[in-house]
Amino acid sequence: MVATTKKPKRTPGLPNGQTLGFKTGNEMAAMAAKHINFHIMGYFPITPSTEIAEYLDEMYAEGEHDIRLIAADGEHGGAGICYGASTGGGRVFNATSSQGLLYSLEQFPVQSGTRFPMVLDLVTRSINGPLDIRGDHSDLYFTLNTGWIILLARDPQAVYDLNILAVRLSEHPDVRLPVIVAYDGFFTSHQKRQVTYFEDMEPVQGFVGNYQATHTTLDPRNPITVGPYMNDPDLINNKYQLNLAMEAAYRVLPDILQEYGKLSGRTYPVVDCYKMEDAEVALVLLNSAAETAKDVADQLREQGLKVGVVSPNVLRPFPAEEIREAIGNTKAVLIAERADSYGGHGNALTHEVKSALKDDPENRTLCLSRIYGLGGKDFLNEDAEALFRLALEAADTGKVKKLFDYHGVTPSNPSNGNASRVLPPFTKEEMSPGLVSAARDPETGELRVQTPPLWKLATRSRIIAPGHGACPGCGMFPAIDQLFKGMEGDIVVLYQTGCAMVVTTGYPFSSHRVNYIHNLFQNGAATLSGLVEMFHEKQRRGELPEGEDITFVMVTGDGGMDIGMGSAIGAALRNHKMIILEYDNQGYMNTGSQLSYSTPIGHMTSTSHVGTAQGGKASHHKDTLQIMAACHLPYVFSSVEGYADDLVKKAAKAQWYARNEGLAYGKVLISCPLNWRVADEVGTDIVQEAVDCNFFPLYEIEQGRTKITYDPEAVGRKIPVGQWLGKMGKTRHMTRPEYKAQIEAFETEVERRWRRLKAMHEHPDL
Amino acid sequence: MDAAIGGTVIDGGNSVLKNLTASRNGYIPAFHRDECVDCALCDLVCPDFCFVWDLEEKEDGTQATRLRGIDYKFCKGCMKCIDACPTEALSWDREIEGYADAHRVPLFPKLEDRSSSTPSSTG
Known part of the structure; x- marks a missing residue:
């Protein structure tokens, strides 16, 4: 209804x-x-x-x-x-x-x-x-x-x-x-x-009418085979x-x-023609830039220049006849395109306009092609005028000086990547301060980790430089920094698309003091696994210096683990020697707080609004760690930004396993004050409550053995989920009486997962 | 046009040239050395890596980590550090003009004569 x-x-x-x-x-x-x-x-x-x-x-x-x-x-x-x-x-x-x-x-x-x-x-x-x-x-x-x-x-x-x-x-x-x-x-x-x-909606409904599909797969009395x-x-x-x-x-x-x-009352032509009746010169271009060109055409017309603008409203099917009709009588046209077909001397529009003209054997229109506005670069009046002037020159001289070129490339900027280094690269010694160690106990076979008191780590070299653009109070960087505090030796990072990538690498700046790669989040794990294997193959062939020891770490958000789940599972099943760190802020925060599969039920995001007909996200949060654990990885862990001691120790273990056994996976809950709708300074306390209500248990799975590393019940800190949810603007509605059933369903699910985890903790085969 | 090919940034870490002072919203964490016990809990929660540390030689020959101050050039005023501080060494102060400059401890003293070549952007 x-x-x-x-x-x-x-x-x-x-x-x-x-x-x-x-x-x-x-x-x-x-x-x-x-x-x-x-x-x-x-x-x-x-x-x-x-x-x-x-x-x-x-x-x-x-x-x-x-x-x-x-x-x-x-x-x-x-x-x-x-x-x-x-x-x-x-x-x-x-x-x-x-x-x-x-x-x-x-x-x-x-x-x-x-x-x-x-x-x-x-x-x-x-x-x-x-x-x-x-x-x-x-x-x-x-x-x-x-x-x-x-x-x-x-x-x-x-x-x-x-x-x-x-x-x-x-x-x-x-x-x-x-x-x-x-x-x-x-x-x-x-x-x-x-x-x-x-x-x-009625006039629109009347216009579109009822859809009678040619075929449907929903009529069991008339079965069809599609594809x-x-x-x-x-x-x-x-x-x-x-x-x-x-x-x-x-x-x-x-x-x-x-x-x-x-x-x-609005009739669109197949091809939009502006002042083309008597035009001698025209620009042909797509969408919004055509509107700019029309303004400039008016200005040039005031100077007595017969110019016009042609812009199709449909690209497929290509309106060749209408285009030929529109520009066939001009002396020169410039086809401007907001994308290149590199090496093609003009993109498809250029060649399709030219071929439309060619079909008239009498046609003498000169054609120029220019690439403009790549990457969203503005197309201003002066740009449109410059393009008109090129076409006017061709019309006047009867010659095209340059058939194809780029318009709007800027001259050299010495700060674009080639300046001398602002900060020197870290030495091997700086990357290996000897503060953290991990080794198997020769008698018990247990992996033992030694970490210093946290204050001692304050002077450890940071592989992320300040000056990044994260929002105030963001939990990403404390968590990522704590992870690297638990490691020794050289590091190569791959960041999947997401907040941490965007705020650390806004060109020509970079906050990364070690080798860094970005790849799109469908494919980060595969990409890094390729580099890991290149490292080992080069090492095997003796092409790298003796004793080179690099730990490879992929950093991703929870969104990257939705779209990139397949790639991460692939890397996990191949068991490459690398670490994946997922910073989970329960949503696609970089694109404006849309729901992720890690967003818990009832939480409000920009794609799970709260209103009279819908109460936040409809389904429970994804248990990414258990999905990754099912790949039977050597090491899987959870942690939060507020438990540095826990995270540093787990990082040291993850590095040991990545050096010696294969892939280690960690999920760290971090705060996003902006989209959780909390004050900047309270993120650490809120993730602590997420742990204390058993929503986000701290545990590790080491070679199949599950171990809860912090039990809120055991230390008398267990709180109900409602206490945690009541602290955040995105979930405060859930504490209202009308959401009683939803919050109970949430608590039931949280407790069910916790009991399951406890059983795994207690039994070595689970 | 002489940029490195592929958009590669050769100079990783150059974001330290940025000045993020404009991100603060009228408040600033003030540091009181006398109250500080150098526990580094502030440093562990700081998203912007603003805390400046010294390694000091103690009488017994061991080294001690000592908090020297805050590089306010990078501080966005989130105040997480105040929440984390177990003593009264950090306080939530209204930012008075000139305070940050007067009390700032540069994290990278060698870069003090260099400034950002493009306007800072804090997303």
């Missing part, structure tokens, strides 16, 4: 019950999804598209729509959820960006090749590496060959309108293809613009059908645009 709340005021004069607003692209995407009321959204948070799921979750918590929102284990999983759901003959939605798109790219041809409609909003963003969260089109270009229709939304209004149109186009009986609606990350996704939208094994000579026919569907989309799109125009 959908209850429409927070009704905006209907604006007189707008057709069919529409209202005016001032909203961002992401807000408009969420609004469109709500009005379409998709059955399912499978997604994984990634900047800058994350807000769409956040807004939808917030609306869901207040009962404003029925979309079942499913937070996936990664974008690959998200695409799988969407694919599976779409075979059931319902409406499906997803939103992603950048690496998320690339991680799920494999699924795109599956979706289109088996012909199941859905809508995906691609909030365009630069792709790694190095990692850049800002907007360019390097992700978008990867979708060109996937068999998806691609609509381009240049502003928040178009985001709303094209999302609604996308459903109709996608489900058209002659089309039956998935559709991407692409809009510019940050420029369009995060900037507010004046918009018009339907007050209620057979198909070789030659059949596959080419399947692809020809897809080609025909694209041609059909090209054919029916103008009609759908017209029909939507009648409903909304």
Whole structure:
């Protein structure tokens, strides 16, 4: 049942019950999804598209729509959820960006090749590496060959309108293809613009109509086989059908645009042409940059220069005829692209525009190609003017001086990585102060660790330099520092994408005083395992100095252990000599506090809102340590930032096992004052309470033997979970009477896991 | 254009050139040497590694770790250290203009003539 709340005021004069607003692209995407009321959204948070799921979750918590929102284990999983759901003959939605798109790219041809409609909003963003969260089109270009229709939304209004149109186009009986609606990350996704939208969902529902799927896997009386094994000579026919569907989309799109125009008062052309009637020179470019170019075209027109701007609203199917018609009579055009096809002398738009012109044998238009705005670099009026001037020069001289180039590369900056070292590298002696030792007791075989009093470790060299950008009170660095305080010798670290990575390596700065690598969090463990084996192989071949001893440590958040679980399990099963440290702050804090699988039940995050129809996260927290323990690792441990003595000792053991036996895994609960909604200074006390209520037991599993290293009951410090939950803004609601059942369920689960752990502690075979 | 290829930062640790003073929100941990027992609990909870230590030779020839002060250039004012301190050696003070400069103990004295080449960003 959908209850429409927070009704905006209907604006007189707008057709069919529409209202005016001032909203961002992401807000408009969420609004469109709500009005379409998709059955399912499978997604994984990634900047800058994350807000769409956040807004939808917030609306869901207040009962404003029925979309079942499913937070996936990664974008690959998200695409799988969407694919599976779409075979059931319902409406499906997803939103992603950048690496998320690339991680799920494999699924795109599956979706289109088996012909199941859905809508995906691609909030365009630069792709790694190095990692850049800002907007360019390097992700978008990867979708060109996937068999998806691609609509381009240049502003928040178009985001709303094209999302609604996308459903109709996608489900058209002659089309039956998935559709991407692409809009510019940050420029369009995060900037507010004046918009018009339907007050209620009814006009949108009327426009999209009922979806009658060609095939459904949910009709047992009419069973079908989706995705057979198909070789030659059949596959080419399947692809020809897809080609025909694209041609059909090209054919029916103008009609759908017209029909939507009648409903909304906004009619989109297939190709947006600005002042092109008499233009001698034009810029061809995609999405928000075209709007900048239009402003500059006006200015140049005042100087008597006949310039215009061409920008397609659809990229697949490519509107070759409309483009040829728009620019065929110009003297020169410059095709500007926000992504390169390195070595291709221009990306796809350049070559497709050129080929559209080439199909007219009489055409004499000169074409230039420029790459601009990579990594989200602003495209300002002066940039648009510079590009117009290049094209004007070609038109005047009848010659193209340089066919292809980059626009906007900055000259040398001596501070960019090549400056002399600010801090000297640590010596071998500094890395091995001899404060900590670990050795097997020759008689009992037990691993014995010797650590000094904690104050003695204060002068130990720190491998992370100050000046990092973590939020005040963040628990990450005390925990990571305490881990390294328990180790001796050289260290190489790999940080998976996440808070610790972002705040320590903002270019041209780095806080890492030892060798450091970043890789995306689907793959950090595999990456580090490769380096571990390179180390041992080089050592075996005598290519490294005698006695070189390096400990390899991967640092990841709990989010990295969701999307990177498979990679971590793979590394664990191969038992490489390395350590994985997971800092668990119970959410995807780097992207704005979305739920992780480690987020406990009932906790409020930006994708598990608390409202009248939803009370925080619906499922229990993941027991990552037991999952890793099931790989039968030599050493698994838990600790918290508040128990330095415990963490230092466990770190020393982890290093011994990583040197001698194989992979050691540690999970450390750390505070995130910002997203736990607590004061900066209380994080250490709160993680202590998480331990004292048995939510986060401190224990280790050494070669299969479980040992609880701190038992709150034994020392009379056991507290109920409610006491801990009452301390945090994200969980305070759980202490209210209406959440009694939920908090009891939580306590029951916490106690069940604790009793299980105690049994394992007591029995050597468990 | 003369940057190292691949975006590699050759100069790890150069974040010490940053000044994070602007992250503080009007309060500052004040250090009172007379009350300090050098237990280092403050140092263990500090997210920003601001505490400056000396190794001192004791009369019996052994070395002792002694807290010299705080490098306020890196302190974001989270006040975790005050919570951790078992004595009265750290106090929660309203930051008065000039206090940090007057009481700051540089963690990297050799770098005092170098400053950040780009504006600090504290995320």
